[in-house]
Structure formats: structure tokens, C-alpha cells
Amino acid sequence: MRSRYWGIVSLLLPLAATAQSGGSALPGRTPVNATDSIVVQQMYFEGMRKKTIEDLKGAGDMFARVLQLDAGNDAAMYQLSGLKKLQNDPTSARELLEKAVSIKPDNEWYWLALADSYEKSNDMPRLQRVLDELLRLGPGKPDYYFDKANAYYVEQKYNDALAVYDKLEQMTGLTDDLVANRQKVYLKLGNIDKAASELQGLIDRNPDQIRYYLLLGEIYNSNKFPDKALSILLKGEKARPDNGMVHLALAETYRSKNEIEASFKQLELAFASPDLDIDQKVRIVLGYMPRMGDPNAKASALRLSRILTTVHPNEAKAFAIYGDILAQSGNYKEAREAYKRSVQINGEIYQVHEQLVRLELADNALDEAIKDGDNALSLFPNQAWMNYMVGVAYLQKREAPKALSYLKNTVALQFDDKDLSAQAYAALGDCYHELKDNGRSDEAYTRSLTFNPDNAYTLNNYAYYLSIRGEELEKAAVMSKHSIDLQPNTASFEDTYAWILFRQKKYAEAKEWMEKALVHNKDKATQVEHYGDILFHLGDTEAALQNWKKAKQLGAASPLLDRKINEKKYFE
Template sequence: MKKAAILFSLVLFTSVLFAQRKKQEKKKDVVIVTGRMLSQKDSNLVKDLFFDGLHEKLVMNYPQAASSFSKILETDPANDAAMYELGSIKFAGSQLEEAEYLLRNAVTVKPENEWYWVLLADIYKKSNKIDKLVPVLAELTKIAPDNEAYFYDKANALLLLKKVDDAIAAYDEVEKRFGSSEELSSARQRIMMQQGKSVKLEEELRRQIAANPQEIRNYIFLNEVLTKAGQREKAIEVLNKAKQIAPADALIRLALADQYKALRQFDNTFIELKVAFNDPNLSIDEKVRIVLSFFPMFADMKARANANELTSIMVKVHPDEAKAFAVHGDVLFQERKFAEAKEAYIKALKINDQVYQIWEQLLRIELSLNEFQQLVKDGQTALSIFPNQAALYLYTGIGFAQTGQHEKAVSYLKNTLDLETEDKEILMQVYSMLGDSYNALKKYKESDQSYAKALEIDPRNSYVLNNYAYYLSLRGENLEEAASMSKRSIELEPGNSSSEDTYAWILFRLKKYAEARVWIEKALGNGTGSNATQTEHYGDILFFLGEKEKALEQWQKAKSLGSGSNTLDKKINEKKYLE
């Protein structure tokens, strides 16, 4: 269309130049251009500006092109060709009111020009001014009476305006001029549907099916008519007849699936969907939409299993579509099949690594699987593509912290804070991890400040309360405050052996050995019973309760469980507690 418009302009201007030369033979100093007397100087200026405008438009330098055509109209306000070209630029830039103004002027200057009217029609379609569109299309039917599309557009526009009688008359004119067609039958069926003439429409569709039983869309439309009339069983009968003719047709299968779903016949629904999903011609977007509709039902194990099977079909039928693998990964993630979900996401990213959500899901899975080295590697790759995403810095920072690279962890976590200032969940995680990493770096002031900020955001976060309290106890600082935070973490998450161990250790540091024993025994009872640190702590507490033989047994057990510190060895060898 753009090429046609440019070609038309060139032809138009060539004819103007020819007219100019004819006039110049009679009068050298004055020429006529588009109804206005121009001097030779202005005429040459218009010509130069027009060709400059066309050139800039061809190379897609639209602002400069628009400037050239605007300058023409300053010199020659009635230059319809410049109006058209400038209007087309305004239209492409969605400046619809300006485009409309220019084209209304253009058709006034040259009402016989078909392309001017076509662009004006496009403007009205885009701005949804259907009432103004109808007379434009009527004008086009007069200018180009052999163009069937203009007549159809006019009839459709009348139908949109709910001028049903006028629309019927317009469709009758189409048939009179161009004969019957499937498109015309469909248009008339839409009118009957709009008029609520379902019985008449059903009769018409059944007649068409009998005349042409291979035309599948008539079955689909009849199904819609019967459904709207509340006759789902009849609709299923019609669709099953269509299925006999085209058993692999995805549209028939989807229509049947909708009917069975409405009747709560979910097994039949799934049977039809499986066939539809095996059709490579059914768009991947439609398949994705259907799978996503299962997500609200994922509390039902059968719904999850069905969605999994459908996405498994998708990745086989569409092996080159990243969306197929991404949605398959989402379903597996919902099923908590993290390793399989990770594999699906990796395949999706190999096809298209420009989808941010897939990267975030992949990193989240690697974090949940404790694959911290891979988390760092994939996090850095993701950040090379999406350098301004706070969540990517957070996950990568966590990966660095969990692999003992705390300086890098701090750097990435601080980058997260630079990018995210609103999401409280992310901010809480960042400050919590900064507390851990600063503590590992022995930057205790920064660590305490970070934990305090995390608790300002979420005072009920048991993880932060526990860690903050534990690190304070290791340093022997603010032990009463640490005990309060530790006890609070246990109240928020009863039965957590790690929190119980922390509380026991703080009580030990406060020399409350009897209470400490109660809580360390709870920790060992609620845990796996094979935690070396907790076992060593139990020995320490027993030693100060005077049960030195039992203390030695616990220290020896802790060593057998993997604790290999020099301090523990000295405790065993010297049979006494050492800091």
C-alpha cells in the first residue's frame, strides 16, 4: 500500500510538471499548480520539497519528510498530493485527528482520487468513527464500482452501527452486483444472529450443510447458534457429525471440548483437547491460553496431570517454539517437579533467550535445588541480557553468598537496592542476605544494621530473627535482646530445630544451663538427630551441668557426624569445655 501511494504521488506530480511545461510555453513567469497561481520560484520550491519529502519518506526519515510536505502547504495550501503524503505520515504515527483534517481537505480538492478516500477510510477505521466511515465507503463504491471489498466494508460498517435494514440492503446490493458467496451467506447469518432469529438461522445453516456437507465452518456456526439457544446436546450432535467428516480438525475438537466442559464432562473435554493439541495448525498461542486456563484448578491433582500431558504434546508438536517449553516448565513447576521444570526452561531459553520471565523462573528453581554454582553462572548470563532487573541481582547475590563469595554477594545485593525501592519482599530478602554476608566478612556494624532494616520491613520474619540472634550470641553481644528475638522466632515457627538450637545456645551463653538443656533436647528431637553442631552444643551444655562423661559422648558423636574443628578435638582430648 505504501509503495502504491508513493507511485501514485510520483505519477501525480509528473502530470503536474507536464502541465507546467505546457503553460510555460505560453507564459514564462507564472504556472498553475493545483488551483493556485504560483510564481516560477514557488513552483520550483514546491517541486524540490516534494521530491525531498518522498526521498525522506522512502528512507523512513519521517520527521524530515513531514517537514518538507508541511512547507509545501505553507506555499501552496491547496496541494492535495502534499496533504495526502503528510496525512499518511500522521496516520502511521497515530496522529489521527491531524491525519483526518488533511485527508478531508485532500478529498475536497480532488474528490475523484480513490487513494485519498481509502486513506480517509483507514483513518476512520483506526479511530473507530464508524458513523463517518459509512459515507466514505459509499463514495468509494461510486469511484470504484467494480471493487467488491468497498461494498462489503460499507455493509459491515452499517451492521456495526446496528442499522440492520440498511445493512441487509447493502448485502443485497453485493449479491446483485457480484453474485452469491460463502462470505455473503456468513454476513447474512450474522445479521440473523443479531436479530435473534435463531430458528430461521438454524434452518438456513442446516440447508447449507445439506447442500455442502464438506464445509466445516457451517457446522461450527450452527454449533454457536444452538449453544446460544441453550441446546448443547443438539450442538454436540452437530459437532460429532462434523468430526466424522474432519476427525483431526482442531476447531471442531475445541468446540466439542467447550461443550463438554460446560456440561462438566471433564474426561470427554480432555479427550477432545488432546486431539486438538496434536494439530500443528492450531496456533501455539491458543494452546498456551487453554493450558493457562487449567492453572486455577491446580489444587486438583487430575487437572495438573491433564495440563502436564497437554504441554507434553505441545513440545512434541512445536519443538521450535520457546513458548511450548516455557509453559511446560510452568506446569512442572506447579507440580513441584523442579528438576524437570528446569530442563524445560533451559530448552526454551536455547530457542529464545530474550524472555525475562523464563530466566527468573530458572534462577528460582536453581535456588530451591541449592544449585548455587549454576545459579551464579545463569544469573550472570541473564544479567548480560537484562541488566536492569532487580530480581536477577538478588538471586545471583544469594548464589555468591551461598558459595562463600561474600564480597561479590554484597556488591550484587547492593545493586538490587539501587534498582528496587518499592517491593518489600525483595527488600526484606536483600537486607537479610546482606546481614548474613556482612557477618561472614566480620563487618558486624553493617550486619546488624542490615538485619534491623529487614525486621523493620517484616518484624515477623523468623529466619531473620533467628540468624540475627544467633550471630549476636556468637559474639556475646546484646544477649538479652538476642534471647528475645530467638524466642520470638520459635513462637512464629514452632518445632523448627534450628531456631530451638539457637535459643538453647543463647541460654547457654547466659549461663541458664538447665533451660538450655530443655531447648537443645527439643532441637535434637525435632531435627534429624544427626546435626553435628547441635550435638556439640548439647555436649557443651551437659558439661556445665556437671555431666562430663555424657558431654564427652556428645562431643565424640559430633565428631563422627562430621564436625572437624580444632576446638572440638581439644574438647575431646582434654575432656573439658573450651571456647
């Protein structure tokens, strides 16, 4: 139903409609006297005042008291009906309206409200009778004809609906609304030729009106006549070659015919149209996202999103989606540039800032990550992830005091994201370790592991820092071994475990795990030096010396390495 205007019926009625009914009463009732009439008016307007200030209960009480004194007061019935509707009591609302129209059968507002009630309850027979009354009161109002035809449509009385539309056409001529509604009926009747013929007539009379080509093309496409759709849409393209919607419709038609190359060419033409809504273009590009593993889909998405930035150079979302596609394609440098352009155009979209800084961190562009991260935080200071990423960038630059403030902000802001909490506390552990605050470092690592006890990197770092301090070695060994179980064949984790075993004087086991680490990363200077330390304690001084020398060649720079080499002895 076309109930777009029925929502206004609960507002104040025109003055003539709200006036007292002249002492009217229901059959068998005694009319109200003059004194009561004055009281009724006062109560009615008090009810209207309460309704205006949204005291709905008080208003309802007033209208009910009006009806106690004047049972035939149709205006009070109407107002009380509206309140019952708001209170989810549709039955009482409908009964009040039925009484109101019986008293004032020429009040159009009452009939409109009753029509709305019948439509909501899907009572089509009663709705049809109400619509007849509305047509009696407003014979020149096209909306009532549309409503009556739609009611017939709902009842599947398609020929009756067509008869109403024919009558309406005599009044208004052939309008777009009339054509669109009549098309639905023709299609329900399976009369595709009739639907097409009417639209073709509109095209013949209005060859520049592209919407008629699109409607006819859609009818043919939806009813599996792609060749007919293609024929009419190509005529539309000839009439308006710059119309993006025609190119989109042609792209879909070619796709249905499995002519992929022709379909994509039409998509390109559609994207090249500045008049085609950018949001529609963005939705099309996003449709490629799940298929980015397919090289053809990736290439198509890149091509379309690149066109998007050319045709819409001042739209931030164009560059944002281009950045997303570039990032999905592994073109991180270009993606960063696209995201930068997006935030320059419109810095109010936080997600784009975050994508930009994430890529900068991944590329180890630490200064840029800090600069762009601080810019984002000037606009969005309470974003926990952004605080975390800037903190990590400073930490990787070995600027622990600066990192500390951002990481503290992160844990203060974050409440629900356990993954972020785990990572933030782990980074705080690293930060405090750099600042030689072992107590706070251990506390931070412990907090991190309460959020994620299986974070292999946190387990490894915490275990390693305990081992170099020679503290809680049993706890360190358990954590280190767990990190290896979670992420096998990781050289740095195996090195940590070997070093803990070394500190526990379990030299044979330490040798076994250090050799595994060297298999997975044979040229890591620190691991080679540690291997020499282990060999020395196993009594193989010559092999230890060779590994110490090799570690020095690889760049190891521990303060005691030269002394180990010169004196052929382990120093701690």
C-alpha cells in the same frame, strides 16, 4: 468499518491528483495569474519536500501559504488536512476535506479521507453519503459495498445492510467474507435459522471445507443449541478427523453439556494434532494452573502437557510448560529434566533457566545448579537472581571465595527488588563470616536488615555469630528474640537465644529456652552439648556430663567436647 486501507490516504497523491487545478479558484475569487501559478507550484512541492523529511510544521506552513495565494487549491487542502489530523485537530482536517471534494468531486482519495474522518467521529449519515460517492467512483470495488453495509449495521439498519450484501453477492458470488458479515446481521435480527441455512448450504457445496462446520457449530453453541452444534461438528470430525480445531470445538461443546470425560477426550485429540497452533495449546494448559489443587485438574494438565512434548518435540515452550506443570505437581526431578530439554532446544528464554536452577538448589543438587547457572549467566550475565543462586550454591559447598564474586555481582546489579537485596546481603554476611572478615560480615547483615528487618534467618544468623564472638550481646539478644517471635517453635532459633542468654550468664533463662529447642529437635548434637554447658553452670555436673556424652554419640565434634567429658568440667 473496514478502514484497513484508509490509512494510506495521507501519503503522496498520484501525480494527476497533485497537479495544479489549472488556475481554479473558489466562486467569487480571481484565478491566479501565470506568475503566481509558478510560485504556488514551487511552494506546494517545497511543502511536499518538508513533509517527506518529517518537517511537519514547515510543510504545514507551506501548504497554508499555497492556500493564501490559491484558495481553491484542492491538493494543498488535502495535504494540509492530513497534517491537521496528525496534530489532533480533526475538525479543521474535516473542513479542509469537505472543501477539497467540493472542488474535485471525482477524486477518490479525497472521499476516502473524508470517509475516514466521518467514521472516526461516528457521523454515520454523512459517512453514508460519502460511501455513495465512493460507489459512484468505484462501482466494481467490493470493499466499498462492505463499508456501506457495515455503516448500516452500526446504525442498526439491518435490512438495508442485507440489501447491500445481496447486491454484492450478485457481483462476487458467495465469499467467506460475505458469509461472515451477513451472519452478524442475521444474528442481530435473531434469524438463527437463516444464518444456519446459509452455512449449511456452504457445507453441502464444500463438504471438505472445515471452517464452515466450525462457523455453524459456533452459531449453535453461542445461541444455546449444543445438541445441534454437536451434530454438525461430529460431521466435521468425520470429514476431517485430523483437524485439531474441530476437536477443540467438540471439547467445548461437550463441556457445555457437562460431559467432562468426552470433552477431555476431544482435548487430547486436539493436542495430538501437530497442525493445531502450539500457542493455543499452551494457553489451554495454563488455564489449569489456578486449579492445580484439584487432583483431576492436575492430572489433566499433566496429560495434556505431556502430549504437547510428544507432538512438538522441537519446541522449547512445550517442555517449559511441561516443566511448570510437573513442578506445580511436586514432580521436581522430572520438572528439572523438562526444563533442561527446553534450554537445550532454545537457550534464549531466561525464565526457564531460572526455574531450572531454583529446582536444583531446592534439591541440593549444588554442582548442577552451578553448572546450569553459569551456562545461563554466559547468555544473561546481568541477571541478579541467577548470580545470587550460583553464589548461594557455592556458599552451601563452603566455597566462600567463589561465592563472594557472584554475591557481589548480585548487589551491584539489583536496584529495585528489596527481597533479593535483603537475601543477597544476608548471604554476603554468611560469606564474610566464613572468610573470618567480621567487620564486613556485620556490615552486610546490617544492610540486609535495612531492606527487610523481619527476615528471621538473617536475624538469627547475625545474632548467633555475635554471640560466639561474645560481642554486642544485648543487640544479639534483641535480634534473636525477634526471630523467635516471627517464627515460633524453630529449634535452631531457640538454641541461638539460649546460647546468647548463656553468654550473658542468665543460666536459668538459658536452660528454659534450650529445653524448648530440644523439644522441637531433641537429637541435634550441638543443642545437646549446649544444654550440658548450661546445666554445668547451674551446678548439675552429672546431668551436664550425661548430655556431653549424648552429644558425642549424636556426632558432635567440638574440639573441647572430649575434654569436657574426661575432666567433667566446662571449657570455653
